[in-house]
Amino acid sequence: MFSYTADSLKSELNSKGWRLTPQRETILQVFQTLPRGNHLSAEELHDILGQRGEPISLSTVYRTVKLMARMGILRELELAEGHKHYELNSASPHHHHHLVCVQCNRTIEFENDSIWKQGLKQVDRAGFQMIDCQLTIYTICPEALRMGWPASVPSRWMCSRSIASMEPTATPEVSSSQV
Amino acid sequence: MFSYTADSLKSELNSKGWRLTPQRETILQVFQTLPRGNHLSAEELHDILGQRGEPISLSTVYRTVKLMARMGILRELELAEGHKHYELNSASPHHHHHLVCVQCNRTIEFENDSIWKQGLKQVDRAGFQMIDCQLTIYTICPEALRMGWPASVPSRWMCSRSIASMEPTATPEVSSSQV
DNA sequence: TGTCTTCTTGAAATTGAATGGCGTTAGAAT
DNA sequence: ATTCTAACGCCATTCAATTTCAAGAAGACA
Numbered sequence A, B: 001m002f003s004y005t006a007d008s009l010k011s012e013l014n015s016k017g018w019r020l021t022p023q024r025e026t027i028l029q030v031f032q033t034l035p036r037g038n039h040l041s042a043e044e045l046h047d048i049l050g051q052r053g054e055p056i057s058l059s060t061v062y063r064t065v066k067l068m069a070r071m072g073i074l075r076e077l078e079l080a081e082g083h084k085h086y087e088l089n090s091a092s093p094h095h096h097h098h099l100v101c102v103q104c105n106r107t108i109e110f111e112n113d114s115i116w117k118q119g120l121k122q123v124d125r126a127g128f129q130m131i132d133c134q135l136t137i138y139t140i141c142p143e144a145l146r147m148g149w150p151a152s153v154p155s156r157w158m159c160s161r162s163i164a165s166m167e168p169t170a171t172p173e174v175s176s177s178q179v
Numbered sequence C: 001t002g003t004c005t006t007c008t009t010g011a012a013a014t015t016g017a018a019t020g021g022c023g024t025t026a027g028a029a030t
Numbered sequence D: 001a002t003t004c005t006a007a008c009g010c011c012a013t014t015c016a017a018t019t020t021c022a023a024g025a026a027g028a029c030a
Helices: A006-014 A022-032 A042-051 A058-071 A113-126 A142-146 B006-014 B022-032 B042-051 B058-071 B113-126 B142-146
Strands: A074-078 A084-088 A096-101 A107-111 A129-140 B074-078 B084-088 B096-101 B107-111 B129-140
Touching: A006 A022, A022 A042, A022 A058, A022 A084, A042 A058, A042 A084, A058 A074, A058 A084, A074 A129, A096 B113, A107 B113, A113 A129, A113 B096, A113 B107, A113 B113, A113 B129, A129 B113, B006 B022, B022 B042, B022 B058, B022 B084, B042 B058, B042 B084, B058 B074, B058 B084, B113 B129
Parallel strands: A096 A129, B096 B129
Antiparallel strands: A074 A084, A096 A107, A129 B129, B074 B084, B096 B107
């Protein structure tokens, strides 16, 4: 797996007419020291930077993650309820997909080559060019069940991402939550 | 495939302590007369209702589609860039996935049972309960290419949903766009 | 049918993620 | 060192979506 240094980041930026700035270096470093498999929203990233004593303005954070997603350094994920998250996009990407618990928002990654292949097949069939391919599976996880969420969804219920926001009763906080 | 009448909708609502209102009946009817495979945003639905001479306030539209998604009558889709769309969730759902052009936002549906099966396999492996499963493939479509969008993305580029918003040059309008 | 309870509506205000404008700061090429 | 302009930070703005609240209506029951 390829890892950026300040120099390689600089040359990649410069090759497109962009500049290396302390902010960009810092933000990339946060992602590079993030435990593998974690992802951050712009807002979360902004908080982390503040806690580290290197505050960066929120608009710069937004601009930077978008730029890095554009460059292919970060991967943009749309998981639960209109929150975008970003994660390192390794040079030889082990493409992964996500399981999201609609109750506690916990996410779990998994890899599955045949999904990627199926996606590629669909794109070829349509004569398009594939850029990214993400399977998101919405589930209820065992922990959420244990903590008192409804034991099952109505049989006809196929998509229930809205449960959480429609049940104003206490939302169980899951300590290992990533979202 | 099961289809709601005013009566069956009423009993399903009442069984949960909710009420049948003209607004809810009208909104369901719009979805039921919508060509198969189409989906609407709350905003679009609101416009359609206005054009039909049966204006319903935007907040009611939002509340109703969320309620119907919760009941399993509608399926909530999160397609391009923070726009939620809704479609009828047929009783024997033909589960479909989406191709999204990152340039013109056009979406194309496709069905693929093996993706659903792969998803199910993953969920079983984790001991979870599957609620929904959606593959979203980000592409550049031939029309967008023809209209002058960049012919290719950088080789390292894995996720580029941000292109459109970062290229402030004219956005090609595609007439058959659904989004 | 009339009365009562409370769910629902509509209008307006509010939230919250994300973006844009603009004056200033600071990369990096010459 | 000078010059050009990308990038920053602050702040206002946008836009989807939600909430608030008084008025209205659905449904239950007598």
